[in-house]
Amino acid sequence: MCAEPLRCVGEHLDEVDGQGPTECLVEVGGDVEVLPDPGLGQELRNVLPGEVGRARGGVVQQQPAEGRQGPGELTTVAACPALLEWSNPYDHLREVTRDDVLTYIKTLHGHQRHDQLVRLRSLFTWAKRNGLIFRNPTSRIKVGQYEYAVLQPLIPEQVDRSVAAATTPATRLILALAAGHAARVAQIANLMLDDADLGNRRLTIAGRAHPLDDLTLQLLLDWLEHRRRRWPTTANLHLLINNQTANTTSRASNHWISAPMRGQEATLERTRVDRQLEEAMGRGPDPLHLAEIFGLDEKTAMRYADSARALLEQAAEQMPESRQ
Structure with a gap:
C-alpha cells in the first residue's frame, strides 16, 4: 500500500479582478497533480491569510475505470481547516480516526457542518476505494438536516410602511392576498376571474378554497x-391584468405583481411567511393544522411549528413573574 501524505504541496491562484480559477497542487501517494477548482480560492485564503503554498486541503482525482477513456471522477475536498488541523499530529490520512472527525464537526453548525462533513466523506470514500486507508472514519456519521434559524415575525412599523406603499386597487388586493391568505406571487398572478366566488365569499388559490x-x-x-x-x-x-396583458390572454408577470413592495422590509414573500407564522403562533404550533390550511409540505410545516414554539417559549421566559 502506498503512503498517503496528508499535505498539499502548494497552490496557485490565478485571478482576474478578484475572480478566477484555483489550481491546487496535491501530493497523493507520491504523485503530484495540478487540478483546477474554481470554488476553492477564497476558502483557501481564509484559512491562513498571507501564507500561500502551505497545507490547506486536498483535491484528488480518481483514475478512469478500466476500459474507459477520459478523465476520472473529480472529487474536490474543501475541508481545508480539518486537514490543516490533522496535518500537525498525523502524516497520513489512515491515521485519522472517527473520534477526530466527530471532534472536528462538533465545532460546526448548520450549513457549515453539513458542507464540511459531506466533503470529508467524499475524501475518505475516495481514499478507501483506492486502497489508501483501511477504514473510512466518516462512515455511519449522519450528515443530518440543516439547522434553520427561527423565523421572525414582522413588526407593525414594517407592515404599516408596506400598506402605505400600496396605492392602487391592484396593489392593495395583492398585499391583502399575501398578508391574509399567504398567497405566493405566482399564485396571485395565476388567479382567474372564476376563482372568485363572490356569492359564497370564497376565493380559490392554487386549488384551495379560502373564505x-x-x-x-x-x-x-x-x-x-x-x-x-x-x-x-x-x-x-385572469383576475389581475395590466396595460400589457389586457390585450392578451397572458397572466401578469411575477415582477409586476411584486414590484410595488420592492424596497420594503415587508415584501410580499416576507408578508406571506409572516401570515403562516402568525397562524402557527395563534392556533398553536401544530404542523398538521398548518399543512391543512396552507397546503404546506411536512418539512415546511414543521419548520413553522418549530419557529412558533421557540418564539412562544421566548415570550414566556420574558414575561414578568407576576403575570405568570
Whole structure:
C-alpha cells in the first residue's frame, strides 16, 4: 500500500479582478497533480491569510475505470481547516480516526457542518476505494438536516410602511392576498376571474378554497370595478391584468405583481411567511393544522411549528413573574 501524505504541496491562484480559477497542487501517494477548482480560492485564503503554498486541503482525482477513456471522477475536498488541523499530529490520512472527525464537526453548525462533513466523506470514500486507508472514519456519521434559524415575525412599523406603499386597487388586493391568505406571487398572478366566488365569499388559490374576510372582499370588489372601467372590452380571464396583458390572454408577470413592495422590509414573500407564522403562533404550533390550511409540505410545516414554539417559549421566559 502506498503512503498517503496528508499535505498539499502548494497552490496557485490565478485571478482576474478578484475572480478566477484555483489550481491546487496535491501530493497523493507520491504523485503530484495540478487540478483546477474554481470554488476553492477564497476558502483557501481564509484559512491562513498571507501564507500561500502551505497545507490547506486536498483535491484528488480518481483514475478512469478500466476500459474507459477520459478523465476520472473529480472529487474536490474543501475541508481545508480539518486537514490543516490533522496535518500537525498525523502524516497520513489512515491515521485519522472517527473520534477526530466527530471532534472536528462538533465545532460546526448548520450549513457549515453539513458542507464540511459531506466533503470529508467524499475524501475518505475516495481514499478507501483506492486502497489508501483501511477504514473510512466518516462512515455511519449522519450528515443530518440543516439547522434553520427561527423565523421572525414582522413588526407593525414594517407592515404599516408596506400598506402605505400600496396605492392602487391592484396593489392593495395583492398585499391583502399575501398578508391574509399567504398567497405566493405566482399564485396571485395565476388567479382567474372564476376563482372568485363572490356569492359564497370564497376565493380559490392554487386549488384551495379560502373564505373571504370583509377587508379582502371589499378590496376584491374595488379591483373588479376598476378593472371593468379601465378595460371594459378585455378578453383576458385572469383576475389581475395590466396595460400589457389586457390585450392578451397572458397572466401578469411575477415582477409586476411584486414590484410595488420592492424596497420594503415587508415584501410580499416576507408578508406571506409572516401570515403562516402568525397562524402557527395563534392556533398553536401544530404542523398538521398548518399543512391543512396552507397546503404546506411536512418539512415546511414543521419548520413553522418549530419557529412558533421557540418564539412562544421566548415570550414566556420574558414575561414578568407576576403575570405568570
